[in-house]
Amino acid sequence: MRKEVPLIITFLAGFFFIADYFIPHTGFSNIAADVNGWAIIVLAFSYILGVGNVLRINAQRIAKKEKDWVLKVILVLCLFFMLGIGIFGGIAEGSIFDWFFVNTYTPMQATMFALLAFFIASAAFRAFRVRTTQAALLAITAVLVMIGRVPIGETIWKSFPDFTEWIMGVPQLAGKRAILIGAALGAISTGLKVITGLERTYMGQD
């Protein structure tokens, strides 16, 4: 039961998804569509599970009064506040939920990503060392693409954008396509191993 039932479920779910691609029969497609619909619902529950885990971990830290436990209390309060106003007040544009999303979530997430600009500059200065021929090729391509893809590149040399497009559309493309094909072969073999039960690491330990 502990291992056999999950293996059977994995096999059936994968089989229905793959077979749906090849079998044009309406009845079969309807069954596959239903199973896909179930996955959407289970994924929604998994999101709630993740949030439940966040609550559990932070509750433990608050109970033990670990470092910054007051901030953990604020975290939990914000979670329940947002959950409450969302579920009972609605999520439409103009709602309190939407106001908090636009004026707290949005700027904070955007700024966290914006920090990366500074760190990439620092990394480029400190760690980008042209020690080998291959590293030199990487650096030259990076510089050509960086300058060619912005308006100043076109000011320096009128054909710079076309040259950059050539780099992206020919040599760069060859490398990326090889990575795509290699990854595709790996994904297909891993998918087959999972569906046939040869790969069981997703089940964890007993």
Next chain:
Amino acid sequence: MRKFFEFINKLDRRVIFIFVALAIIIPLLRPLNIKFTVTEPVQGFYDAIEKVPQGSKVLFSCDYEPGSRPELFPMTVAALEQMLRRNLKVIALSLWPAGPPIVEEALSDVAEKQFKSKYGVDYVNLGFKEGREVVMVSMGSSIPTTFPQDFRGTKVSEIPIMQGVSNFSDVKLIVNISGGYPGTKEWVQQVQARYNIGLVSGCTAVSAPEYYPYYQSGQLRGLLGGMKGAAEYEMLVGRTGLGRKGMDAQSMAHLIIFLFIVLGNLAYFSLKKKKT
């Protein structure tokens, strides 16, 4: 010279941060208005929408969150403007949890205020659905079953624009604005390859290089890469948004990075030479 490079080598990273910040702030305060031209993948994106017959339905999937907004929101509003100008019926949705409010904002700014379009007749926001690729395949079977109601809670069966829309065969083009996973790659793999429907993509600059193979193979009819792609597209549509406004700052920032790479390597090689 050696002392200079030793000083450079030990430079506090906060000094680097200041230079980066100035490279962004100064061109925004004092624009340089550096000219630029449109590249082929961007022209392909524009042309693909122009070729859709007027009055047709288009699926508009905005798969991103606020973290990618500066690159992708300009593309979103410019694409909406082009589609609505051509009287295309826009069925918007998002596969990222924080996507729907961004879509609502874009629809409010462009469809409602600029074009005075009618919600439910000219455009609709189906909202978000968890499931990534599974949602895409599920839509291939039935869009109304996957999205039984729109973002505002109205049953899809009661929305005029959704009448006659069963699956992908009822839309003429998929316009995807993508911030990562799930996004363009999954639309190509699960939908374009399976249902052979036209697909164009606007994506972050991080993702753009890996989508060039899809563009070359014809799986993508057009590709907007990052803020530069957004700027070129805004130029084609005739809109001045953050894409075009940010190009001077983008140019200066790239020059600064280039200088840092050169300086860092000069310092490294001179000090290495001294040691040997």
Next chain:
Amino acid sequence: MTYDILGIWVAAFFTLCIFSFLYRDNFFYKLAEHIFVGISAGYGVALQYHNVFLPNLWNPLTKEGKLILVIPFFLGALLFTRFLDKISWLSRWALALLIGIFSGAAIIGYGSGDLILQINANLLPLKTNSLLTSLNNLILTVGLIACLIYFFYSKEHKGGFGFVARIGIFFLMISFGASFGYTVMSRMSLLIGRVYFLLDDWLGILH
């Protein structure tokens, strides 16, 4: 209007709190970080409730009588057994459904979308009317084969095989260099967005 102005000031405050990390880790950054985690978690659950739970599960089950939806409801509920050590193995049933479907999706997606169509797209004529097109096709063909040979680790990279593999490395370095250049572009764009918000929406000093 008052709420809009308050919103901009709140957004600017949190933006500056996050940016303060650039100087050093501090209380304001940690406060903003914790508020962000709490709000994003609460946001996500509320969204799942309105966009998935109600329209795809609860309404069809209770109002339309689609009793078969008891199965995904049961499987979803089983996920929460992960919190109870003695019966946590039951959560594998729900995970199995997801793993099976996503494995199937990977096989179909990568197989049809990536493998076959990408190989097909690289079968290009080496002799065309245009010299540039012929050269480009040659570079694409040689580049792809060389890179794939580099990825083949079952044979030692020496002799002629090793020579071709080294050419593959050069193509990969060009790819990674291009990716780095585009990554820089992406990161700078995100910063431009935030600075634009501070200068225009908050301070109103841009023309």
